[in-house]
Amino acid sequence: MPRKEIETFAVSWLQVLDETGTADPELDPKLPQETLLELQRAMVRARESDARMLRLQRQGRIGTFGPCTGQEASVCGPALAMAPQDWFAGSFRELGGRQIRGEPLTNTFLFHNGFEEGNVQPAGVTRLLPVSIIVGAQTLHAVGAAYAMKYRGEKACVVTFLGDGATSEGDFHEALNFASVWQVPVVFIVQNNQWAISIPRRKQMHCRTIAQRAIAYDMPGLQVDGNDVLGMYVAAREALDRARGGGGPTLIEAVTYRLMMHTTADDPSKYRQDDEVQQWWDRDPLVRFRKYLEARGLWDAQRQALLEAEVKREIDQAVQEFEARRDFPPDAPFDHVFGTRHALIEEQRAQFLADLRLGEGGHA
Amino acid sequence: MPKLTMVQAINLGLDQEMQRDDRVIVLGEDVGRDGGVFRVTEGLLAKYGETRVIDTPLAESAILGASIGMALAGLRPVAEMQFCGFSYLMLPQLEGHASRFRARSQGQLTCPLVVRVPYGGGVRALEHHSEARETLYAHLPGVKVVVPSAPRNARALIVAAVRDPDPVVFLEPKRSYRAFREEVPEEEEVMPIGCAIVVRPGTDLTAISWGAMMRPTLQAVEELQKQRKASIELIDLLSLAPLDVETIGASVAKTGRCVVVQESPRSFGPAAELIAVINDRALLQLEAPVKRVTGYDVVTPYFGREHQYIASPARIRRALEETLDF
Ligand SMILES: Cc1ncc(C[n+]2csc(CCOP(=O)(O)OP(=O)(O)O)c2C)c(N)n1
Ligand SMILES: [Mg+2]
Numbered sequence: 001m002p003r004k005e006i007e008t009f010a011v012s013w014l015q016v017l018d019e020t021g022t023a024d025p026e027l028d029p030k031l032p033q034e035t036l037l038e039l040q041r042a043m044v045r046a047r048e049s050d051a052r053m054l055r056l057q058r059q060g061r062i063g064t065f066g067p068c069t070g071q072e073a074s075v076c077g078p079a080l081a082m083a084p085q086d087w088f089a090g091s092f093r094e095l096g097g098r099q100i101r102g103e104p105l106t107n108t109f110l111f112h113n114g115f116e117e118g119n120v121q122p123a124g125v126t127r128l129l130p131v132s133i134i135v136g137a138q139t140l141h142a143v144g145a146a147y148a149m150k151y152r153g154e155k156a157c158v159v160t161f162l163g164d165g166a167t168s169e170g171d172f173h174e175a176l177n178f179a180s181v182w183q184v185p186v187v188f189i190v191q192n193n194q195w196a197i198s199i200p201r202r203k204q205m206h207c208r209t210i211a212q213r214a215i216a217y218d219m220p221g222l223q224v225d226g227n228d229v230l231g232m233y234v235a236a237r238e239a240l241d242r243a244r245g246g247g248g249p250t251l252i253e254a255v256t257y258r259l260m261m262h263t264t265a266d267d268p269s270k271y272r273q274d275d276e277v278q279q280w281w282d283r284d285p286l287v288r289f290r291k292y293l294e295a296r297g298l299w300d301a302q303r304q305a306l307l308e309a310e311v312k313r314e315i316d317q318a319v320q321e322f323e324a325r326r327d328f329p330p331d332a333p334f335d336h337v338f339g340t341r342h343a344l345i346e347e348q349r350a351q352f353l354a355d356l357r358l359g360e361g362g363h364a
Numbered sequence: 365m366p367k368l369t370m371v372q373a374i375n376l377g378l379d380q381e382m383q384r385d386d387r388v389i390v391l392g393e394d395v396g397r398d399g400g401v402f403r404v405t406e407g408l409l410a411k412y413g414e415t416r417v418i419d420t421p422l423a424e425s426a427i428l429g430a431s432i433g434m435a436l437a438g439l440r441p442v443a444e445m446q447f448c449g450f451s452y453l454m455l456p457q458l459e460g461h462a463s464r465f466r467a468r469s470q471g472q473l474t475c476p477l478v479v480r481v482p483y484g485g486g487v488r489a490l491e492h493h494s495e496a497r498e499t500l501y502a503h504l505p506g507v508k509v510v511v512p513s514a515p516r517n518a519r520a521l522i523v524a525a526v527r528d529p530d531p532v533v534f535l536e537p538k539r540s541y542r543a544f545r546e547e548v549p550e551e552e553e554v555m556p557i558g559c560a561i562v563v564r565p566g567t568d569l570t571a572i573s574w575g576a577m578m579r580p581t582l583q584a585v586e587e588l589q590k591q592r593k594a595s596i597e598l599i600d601l602l603s604l605a606p607l608d609v610e611t612i613g614a615s616v617a618k619t620g621r622c623v624v625v626q627e628s629p630r631s632f633g634p635a636a637e638l639i640a641v642i643n644d645r646a647l648l649q650l651e652a653p654v655k656r657v658t659g660y661d662v663v664t665p666y667f668g669r670e671h672q673y674i675a676s677p678a679r680i681r682r683a684l685e686e687t688l689d690f
Pocket of ligand 1: 135195
């Protein structure tokens with residue numbers, strides 16, 4: 001038979017919690033109470049931090065940032081499923097995940113106020129790569145780090161996050177191919193939030209799912225309801241277990257939504273309709289999970305109020321700490337050009353310090 | 365004449381070129397519906413439709429690579445890189461192909477295309493949104509590099525770039541995008557690529573700059589001339605490649621003194637090339653070493669520090685004084 005079907009492929013979809021907050025009894029991972037409460041805390045903390053950052057930005061107390069509101073579940077689920085020795089290679093919209101990995105909010109503020117000091121993690125916070133603004137680049141770093149883990153025989157994996165827009169970059173496809181050829185322990189999580197600045201998903205790609213990209217690289221791929229934190233937790237845990245056991249990479253597409261502007265410099269009213277945004281507010285991942293907890297008697301209005309108050313106190317304190325910081329040596333960039341001192345750089349440092357006395361530039 | 369910002373002026377130039385020539389296609393990330401993140405392409409989609417104003421998927425190498433194909437096949441693409449910091453992803457296509465088709469085919473195949481790239485610092489933006497890297501592009505044979513400094517010349521140069529038979533990297537100093545307005549004539553105006561202009565004539569010293577650094581340089585010159593009797597000639601390069609060696613050489617041969625002001629890192633920057641040009645053309649007329657006021661050879665700092673790293677008018681003025689007094 002000269003023409004026959006030699007392969008068929010399927011793309012699967014996972015949802016543990018439906019939109020009313022009811023868990024599928026067979027899929028419910030029945031996580032210990034402690035983990036459930038941690039998930040709740042992480043998502044509320046991310047949501048509140050985001051809201052505060054938006055205010056700080058509008059008041060001119062920090063610079064541009066990309067809000068994560070609406071995407072807490074797709075990041076916090078996987079981040080909590082990670083082991084301490086795993087690597088986190090994110091892009092720029094994973095605040096909740098960075099917090100779970102231990103990044104203090106003061107760092108986030110410093111970073112968004114234009115200081116590299118925000119990338120310097122306190123002792124104990126490791127394997128958390130800085131925010132990666134070059135869209136898609138981090139996926140390759142993740143593959144390399146995963147190679148290193150495999151080479152050194154460490155039982156550690158790498159989780160990398162990217163957006164739907166990032167799947168158009170060559171780097172992403174090259175990363176999938178390398179990961180697949182090398183069979184390294186890396187989990188790609190695409191936060192498909194439907195938009196890449198003003199470009200809707202349907203203009204970004206012609207294919208119907210991002211998950212199906214995995215098929216071409218012969219790796220497991222699935223689509224998950226990204227506003228279902230339990231679904232995201234389960235999907236990531238499965239992928240991590242497989243990777244840790246030598247089973248190679250996985251691609252997870254989290255279907256979610258960017259409820260806010262792309263960044264604070266963006267005006268989404270130019271390109272999208274409010275009713276679309278409203279439909280997604282109706283699928284708020286935080287509301288869904290709270291219903292689940294409430295139905296199990298683990299949560300109520302009072303606990304919610306307590307948690308919000310506690311988180312706000314934490315944020316207040318971080319704002320204070322951040323705004324009290326004054327130690328930004330102007331010549332720090334000269335310290336970090338190379339690992340060793342060089343006469344040319346030192347000569348320029350001396351010149352820079354002398355120039356500084358004459359006044360600062362940046363004039364329009 | 366309407367007073368326009370540089371953003372509006374480039375928009376006007378693109379609009380008129382699209383009107384004039386239906387081979388002109390605008391493409392890039394967010395250039396359509398959103399009108400570009402800086403609004404340079406605002407209104408073009410509504411006027412010319414989706415086949416001529418293309419919101420592309422997010423891939424810089426593809427944007428330039430596809431533009432090359434369009435140009436080879438007779439279109440006149442004007443591609444946008446959203447920020448200079450992301451334009452390096454197009455480098456393999458620019459160096460490997462756009463710059464070479466003419467030579468490769470002995471003139472049979474050409475790449476008349478424009479890549480617009482907002483570049484430079486001073487807008488308090490995130491990492492990769494504030495560096496000046498014009499050297500990377502100016503170093504490539506076969507690529508023209510244009511840097512407007514004000515609304516009117518930006519409009520006249522974008523028109524020239526669209527009509528140019530070769531690939532043009534059009535670096536838009538984003539600090540100047542909305543910093544000031546200028547009268548820009550409605551009727552067509554074109555400036556030649558590869559020509560510098562003498563902004564103000566003088567006899568004692570030549571000050572040379574381009575792009576966003578023109579304004580602090582002009583300020584320094586004006587301040588100094590209030591303070592002391594000195595006649596300073598100010599040159600705006602407008603094109604970094606090809607460099608207008610004649611204007612530069614003639615000016616410095618006349619004044620005997622020169623200061624070059626550049627935002628980008630010092631080593632291998634355009635100022636170094638200018639000094640070499642002066643060496644070739646006016647060495648024996650020099651009365652003082654040529655000075656360069658530049659950025660430093662450090663990784664471009666985040667915006668918390670960037671204002672300390674871009675030369676201030678005071679720094680420029682001191683260089684002018686030291687050169688005059690040498
Ligand atoms: C290589 C590169 N090109 C362009 C940009 C500018 N840019 C920043 S975010 C973005 C859209 C990203 O969309 P997506 O990957 O869906 O992530 P999201 O912003 O939705 O989280 C663009 C075009 C960039 N940062 N890096
Ligand atoms: Mg997106």
